[in-house]
Amino acid sequence: MTLRLTNTLTRRLEAFEPLVPGQVSIYCCGVTVYDLCHLGHARSYIAWDVLRRYLQWRGYAVTFVQNVTDIDDKILARAAAEGSSMEAVSERNIREFQVDMAALGILPPDRLPRATRCLDGIRRMIAELEASGAAYSADGDVYFSVLKKADYGKLSGRSLDEQQEGASGRMGEAEEARKQHPFDFALWKGAKPEEPSFPSPWGPGRPGWHIECSAMVRQELGDTIDIHLGGADLIFPHHENEIAQSEVATGQALARFWLHNGMVNVGGEKMSKSLGNFTTIRALLDGGTTPMTLRLFVLQAHYRKPLDFTAAALEAAATGWKGLNAALLVGDQHAASLGWAAAAPATAATGMAPQADADPAAPLGEARQRFIDAMDDDLNTSAALAVLFELARPLRSLANRLERGDAAAAPDDLRERWLLLQELSTVLGLVAERPAAGATAPGADGPSETEIQAVIEARRLAKASKDYATADGLRDQLRRAGIELIDRPTGLTEWIRK
Numbered sequence: 007m008t009l010r011l012t013n014t015l016t017r018r019l020e021a022f023e024p025l026v027p028g029q030v031s032i033y034c035c036g037v038t039v040y041d042l043c044h045l046g047h048a049r050s051y052i053a054w055d056v057l058r059r060y061l062q063w064r065g066y067a068v069t070f071v072q073n074v075t076d077i078d079d080k081i082l083a084r085a086a087a088e089g090s091s092m093e094a095v096s097e098r099n100i101r102e103f104q105v106d107m108a109a110l111g112i113l114p115p116d117r118l119p120r121a122t123r124c125l126d127g128i129r130r131m132i133a134e135l136e137a138s139g140a141a142y143s144a145d146g147d148v149y150f151s152v153l154k155k156a157d158y159g160k161l162s163g164r165s166l167d168e169q170q171e172g173a174s175g176r177m178g179e180a181e182e183a184r185k186q187h188p189f190d191f192a193l194w195k196g197a198k199p200e201e202p203s204f205p206s207p208w209g210p211g212r213p214g215w216h217i218e219c220s221a222m223v224r225q226e227l228g229d230t231i232d233i234h235l236g237g238a239d240l241i242f243p244h245h246e247n248e249i250a251q252s253e254v255a256t257g258q259a260l261a262r263f264w265l266h267n268g269m270v271n272v273g274g275e276k277m278s279k280s281l282g283n284f285t286t287i288r289a290l291l292d293g294g295t296t297p298m299t300l301r302l303f304v305l306q307a308h309y310r311k312p313l314d315f316t317a318a319a320l321e322a323a324a325t326g327w328k329g330l331n332a333a334l335l336v337g338d339q340h341a342a343s344l345g346w347a348a349a350a351p352a353t354a355a356t357g358m359a360p361q362a363d364a365d366p367a368a369p370l371g372e373a374r375q376r377f378i379d380a381m382d383d384d385l386n387t388s389a390a391l392a393v394l395f396e397l398a399r400p401l402r403s404l405a406n407r408l409e410r411g412d413a414a415a416a417p418d419d420l421r422e423r424w425l426l427l428q429e430l431s432t433v434l435g436l437v438a439e440r441p442a443a444g445a446t447a448p449g450a451d452g453p454s455e456t457e458i459q460a461v462i463e464a465r466r467l468a469k470a471s472k473d474y475a476t477a478d479g480l481r482d483q484l485r486r487a488g489i490e491l492i493d494r495p496t497g498l499t500e501w502i503r504k
Contacts, residue, residue: 007378009381035219040080044286050267069116073118076092096122112435132194149185195213269313308386401423
């Protein structure tokens, strides 16, 4: 079986073939950085992290781009409420976003473009749309004329009469009055008093929401990409408008596959900040939920289906992870007594490919193949997890015997089972959580060791991408919390609690 994915554009399950053999280009719609990320963000980015890991495990070279919307009405409103600035709010929440993603074991994007750093590309695309007759200016604003795109609505299946639904309150009454058609959308917004603005041929202002992503896709990956990702709430109007403006500007399809994850529901309603029913990633981790418990909770449901958030469901995931974690740890904690050679710690799945010589008829070969079949079936992580739990069962029994002091030798095939469990778990981003000596319990004075290590990892990734301002900000964040970092010549970073 080949990998098959549900393409929102065609509403079909399709075999995936990249534009360039062996290479996959992916763009993931990122966060608007005005606040901490909530569980809905975690659900989305864990799902797409697994897609990325699986493609890499199957031998593809993946270029993964995820944007940051760092100028938006919500950011400006937060800055005004805090007596701060757009830049300060954005920079703080970009750092917090990176900390949360590192804590959840989500691989950092290969590139993290920001809207404010893509202004030349945004202005160029708007000019091209205007020259083609698909955009027009009005009192410093520039709008896209949806009537110029004959197949507008092909992604969502909505008619123009439905466009105003889902607009997220990003358009005001004055802007609506300047449009030639009520369904046209803003490409450029003229400057308002007391708000930051940028120069343009149409006067000072700032870009509209949709054009930012179109320009960043083009800047980072070209006119056409393999996969475009996002939450189901972005299908309309955001992704629909991306398609319209990009395809008119370039004459090419924007993306071959459009994948969308389902929403997290609380009490039957979508979890969102606008409804006030959200739970932040940070609050869950601070409250004692481990990062891998959260990953397991998310992966138990298919990525396209709604995910109901309840305390009971989270507790069930914690119980399931406890058993799986014990199986993953058995070889690390008891290698000497078992006579097993130590294995390298599980890390990112990058570059790891399935063993070509694995015998599907052998017990472990059959388990590997069932895992692959599940993931090839539109990333059926629920079925893939069932394979992991099956592999883990005898390893959990072994761990229990060893904890009781039973030093009986383990069958040789258990080590191979353990190694396969480590490999397949890592494809899902599930890596053993090792108890840390002296770790601070959640709720104690100061950040826990898990939180500190997450910030250190985010700082390392920022330095690796030469984003030294973010790296310095993360160090300062820990310093304010009473944690001093020590960078060793070996490249390791140690820390002390003041």
